[in-house]
Amino acid sequence: xxxxxxxxxxxxxxxxxxxxxxxxxxxxxxxxxxxxxxxxxxxxxxxxxxxxxxxxxxxxxxxxxxxxxxxxxxxxxxxxxxxxxxxxxxxxxxxxxxxxxxxxxxxxxxxxxxxxxxxxxxxxxxxxxxxxxxxxxxxxxxxxxxxxxxxxxxxxxx
Numbered sequence: 772x773x774x775x776x777x778x779x780x781x782x783x784x785x786x787x788x789x790x791x792x793x794x795x796x797x798x799x800x801x802x803x804x805x806x807x808x809x810x811x812x813x814x815x816x817x818x819x820x821x822x823x824x825x826x827x828x829x830x831x832x833x834x835x836x837x838x839x840x841x842x843x844x845x846x847x848x849x850x851x852x853x854x855x856x857x858x859x860x861x862x863x864x865x866x867x868x869x870x871x872x873x874x875x876x877x878x879x880x881x882x883x884x885x886x887x888x889x890x891x892x893x894x895x896x897x898x899x900x901x902x903x904x905x906x907x908x909x910x911x912x913x914x915x916x917x918x919x920x921x922x923x924x925x926x927x928x929x
Contacts, residue, residue, distance in 0.1 A: 772891065772905060773898055777804050779880065779887065780828055784814060787837040788882035792921050795893040796844040796875045798852050800824045825893065826855050833863040840868045840927055844875040848894075870925055879917065885909050886917040 780803060783791060802822035804811065809820045815831055829839060841856070843849045853869060860867050879888040889905035891897045908914065921927070 772903065773803075775905075775907075776898065779882075779885065780804060781811065781814070783837070783882055784828070784831060784835065786884075787832060787835055788884070790838045790840060790883075790918075790927070791832065792840050792842075792879070792881040792918070793893065794842040794875070794877050794879045794881075794921070795897075796878065797846060797848050797892040797894050797897070798825075798841070798843050799848075799894040800826045800852050800855055801893060801895055801898055803828055826852070826859075829856070829867075830859055833859060833866050836866070838866045840870065840921070840925065842870045842872060842875060842877075842925060845871050845873045868927065879921075881914065881917050881921060883918075884914065886914045888917070 801824065803825045804823040806812075806815075806818050806823050807820055811818060811823075815823075818827070818831075833839060843853065849871070853871070856867070856869055860869060878891060879886065881887070885907065887905060887907050889903055891901070891903035891905055897903060
């Protein structure tokens with residue numbers, strides 16, 4: 772699924788959603804975008820010729836005015852990623868919110884124009900190793916329903 776995820780995230784940089792949601796009980800700063808051939812140099816000239824990690828993508832999204840909500844569980848595994856995101860929380864205070872929920876199990880990525888749900892966590896094993904089930908939709912009503920569910924569940928205003 773990495774090529775598919777890369778496509779979703781690159782499109783999000785081109786046309787950011789009003790709010791970009793990531794719900795992943797376990798999350799890691801995975802290599803998300805393959806920029807080794809500098810194929811995204813026009814879009815992100817400051818990115819190195821290397822794999823771009825999730826945190827760097829999120830920083831770029833925030834630099835471009837994106838708004839972000841990340842929901843993870845309280846597992847110690849997530850501490851490293853949350854710690855890595857704390858400087859971005861301070862810099863982009865009104866644009867980023869990280870929520871830790873002890874019983875989170877729901878997984879998904881939701882933007883204005885798409886919803887991706889399924890069994891995949893944003894971890895190395897979830898993206899590169901495990902055989903995960905994913906459902907992607909661009910159906911406006913389903914995307915809106917998913918976004919409203921997140922907004923209501925996590926107390927984030929529209």
